[in-house]
Amino acid sequence: MLGAYLPILLLVVIAICFGLGAMVFSALVGPKKPSALKLAPYECGCEPVGSARERFSVKFYLIAMMFILFDIEAVFMYPWSILFKKLGMFGLVEMGVFIAILLVGYIYVWKKGALEWE
Amino acid sequence: METFAIPAINVAAIMPETILSVIAMALLLLNVFVKSEQKAYLGYLSLIGIVVTFVSVVTGWNAPASMQTAFNGSVLQDNFALFFKGIFLVSSFLTILITDQYLQREECNHGEIYPLILLATAGMMLMASGTDLMTIFLGLEVLSVSLYVLAGFNRENLKSNEAGLKYFLLGAFSTGFLLYGMALTYGATGSTKIAAIATFIAQNGYVTGNPMLVVGMLLMGVGFSFKVAAAPFHMWTPDVYEGAPTPITAFMSAGPKAAGFAGFLRVFLFAVPALKADWSALLWILAVLTMSVGNIIALSQDNIKRMLAYSSIAHAGYALVGFAAGNAEGTAGILFYMLTYAFMNIGAFAIIVLVGKKGEANSNVSDYAGFASKHPVLAVVMAIFLFSLAGMPPTAGFIGKFYLFSAAIKSGYVWLAIIGVLNSAVSVYYYLRVMVFMYMKAPEEEFDWLKVTPPIVVSILLSLAGVLIPGVIPGYLLSLAQRAISM
Numbered sequence A: 001m002l003g004a005y006l007p008i009l010l011l012v013v014i015a016i017c018f019g020l021g022a023m024v025f026s027a028l029v030g031p032k033k034p035s036a037l038k039l040a041p042y043e044c045g046c047e048p049v050g051s052a053r054e055r056f057s058v059k060f061y062l063i064a065m066m067f068i069l070f071d072i073e074a075v076f077m078y079p080w081s082i083l084f085k086k087l088g089m090f091g092l093v094e095m096g097v098f099i100a101i102l103l104v105g106y107i108y109v110w111k112k113g114a115l116e117w118e
Numbered sequence B: 001m002e003t004f005a006i007p008a009i010n011v012a013a014i015m016p017e018t019i020l021s022v023i024a025m026a027l028l029l030l031n032v033f034v035k036s037e038q039k040a041y042l043g044y045l046s047l048i049g050i051v052v053t054f055v056s057v058v059t060g061w062n063a064p065a066s067m068q069t070a071f072n073g074s075v076l077q078d079n080f081a082l083f084f085k086g087i088f089l090v091s092s093f094l095t096i097l098i099t100d101q102y103l104q105r106e107e108c109n110h111g112e113i114y115p116l117i118l119l120a121t122a123g124m125m126l127m128a129s130g131t132d133l134m135t136i137f138l139g140l141e142v143l144s145v146s147l148y149v150l151a152g153f154n155r156e157n158l159k160s161n162e163a164g165l166k167y168f169l170l171g172a173f174s175t176g177f178l179l180y181g182m183a184l185t186y187g188a189t190g191s192t193k194i195a196a197i198a199t200f201i202a203q204n205g206y207v208t209g210n211p212m213l214v215v216g217m218l219l220m221g222v223g224f225s226f227k228v229a230a231a232p233f234h235m236w237t238p239d240v241y242e243g244a245p246t247p248i249t250a251f252m253s254a255g256p257k258a259a260g261f262a263g264f265l266r267v268f269l270f271a272v273p274a275l276k277a278d279w280s281a282l283l284w285i286l287a288v289l290t291m292s293v294g295n296i297i298a299l300s301q302d303n304i305k306r307m308l309a310y311s312s313i314a315h316a317g318y319a320l321v322g323f324a325a326g327n328a329e330g331t332a333g334i335l336f337y338m339l340t341y342a343f344m345n346i347g348a349f350a351i352i353v354l355v356g357k358k359g360e361a362n363s364n365v366s367d368y369a370g371f372a373s374k375h376p377v378l379a380v381v382m383a384i385f386l387f388s389l390a391g392m393p394p395t396a397g398f399i400g401k402f403y404l405f406s407a408a409i410k411s412g413y414v415w416l417a418i419i420g421v422l423n424s425a426v427s428v429y430y431y432l433r434v435m436v437f438m439y440m441k442a443p444e445e446e447f448d449w450l451k452v453t454p455p456i457v458v459s460i461l462l463s464l465a466g467v468l469i470p471g472v473i474p475g476y477l478l479s480l481a482q483r484a485i486s487m
Helices: A002-030 A058-082 A084-112 B011-035 B034-059 B079-104 B113-129 B135-152 B158-189 B194-205 B209-225 B236-241 B246-271 B272-296 B304-325 B330-356 B375-392 B396-410 B414-440 B454-472 B475-485
Strands: none
Touching: A058 A084, A084 B011, B011 B034, B011 B113, B034 B079, B034 B113, B079 B113, B079 B246, B079 B330, B079 B454, B079 B475, B113 B135, B113 B246, B135 B158, B135 B246, B158 B194, B158 B209, B158 B236, B194 B246, B209 B246, B209 B272, B236 B246, B236 B304, B246 B272, B246 B304, B246 B330, B272 B304, B272 B414, B304 B330, B304 B396, B304 B414, B330 B375, B330 B396, B330 B454, B330 B475, B375 B396, B375 B414, B375 B454, B396 B414, B396 B454
């Protein structure tokens, strides 16, 4: 019974080897010519400004939370759309209920003003 | 193209949950469109919703077996589930009645509290009718997430924030235990369906050569013990109950505790009845610890909410006595006790809401000095609720305890019953202490801020009826509880 999982184990092992191998190989073979600019923390190519340990507005968390919610909604819609014909009316109604529930949340969030930044 | 089997959907079996969720979402929408002084109407609308749901619960009673199951047997709305659903609806009904005045007083008039209470109730109901570990877990999560928010609902109040955060962290931790236990049980038995687990155990035995199942059952026991606040998993209770808004404390001690027992009973009584001898011993210890810890620490509490928090731990212990007994009387006793406990506890909290001042002030036992001379009727009512909590006749608290302890004796747990009665005697001290302050001390305050509004009166009257009627004529409720567990 456990033998059925062997391919997964192999995949995991290969993935680990691939990642580790790339790191080890580049550490051994790659040329190292450090400069002050190269060692600076990468911040989208801009010059880093100030400390990273600052307080963030709670708005970021709100947006992040809502992003996850509606992102998950979209994720659920993909498999549904692929099996749409097979699921038929049943799938349509189920998806309608699901989207309606999220829509309630969307309207709530909107009216509460959580989508406005200021 | 392979065929896709669409599971038979039986909406009748999830009717109460559906109604309540739809109403909760409608209220959530309505909440953002009404003005802040109209928020009380949301409360009335949610009361109507609860009544409608209650009707659907009553009509589901004794339904034919084919109407009870749904979703491939992961939901079973039998009489057992329906009885618990009745308890949950009663506790949310009584809670919503006392909520509005509290919100006005704390100037925290956010209408979200009503949908949250309704959603928590829907989660509890799903938990009671779940016959699949996943359904039980789903119900528990819906309940818990709503409760975390409710505990921290009074967001201007530091203690309420603390309660919300503490409840969230510890609750998430205990959920981990529960889920881990479910995963191990699934791994050991190959199914998350309670019926299939029971079949597996009946065929293959349990302890011999299957430690994974033992550990899984133990971890699930820990998770449920946390939810019902049984010692030694009770540490969160006092802080959360003290900090949470008073109506929510009332709600938490009645509804979710009963929901915890519903899940606990469903899993242990129906999945592993063959192994009663094994887990009965554990429950024996759990019951004794819970009763003793709750009652002894309650003796030294000055804050009345904190005192009732420890008292609610003790009451979970009494219910565990019936669980440890493991017979039909014990189970019916738990059902009866949970229902009457909802009445007496929320009744007592209604008085606490009345006496309290803004910022949760005035909630010490000593603040009740001379209450009887200023408000004699309310004092008598409070005394009745406290007598019932202490288990004095002719109240429902007495009948419930009598039933639980006699179930223990019937199963041969004489010592358990004796410890229970002794604990009950200890508890009389701290309940009586409130009465001593109410009746025998000179008043320090005028209690002139106290205003009695119609919803609270209705809540208190209903609670009184729920405490006194089963206390004098318990027959009907008891036979209802017995029919709920005979399947």
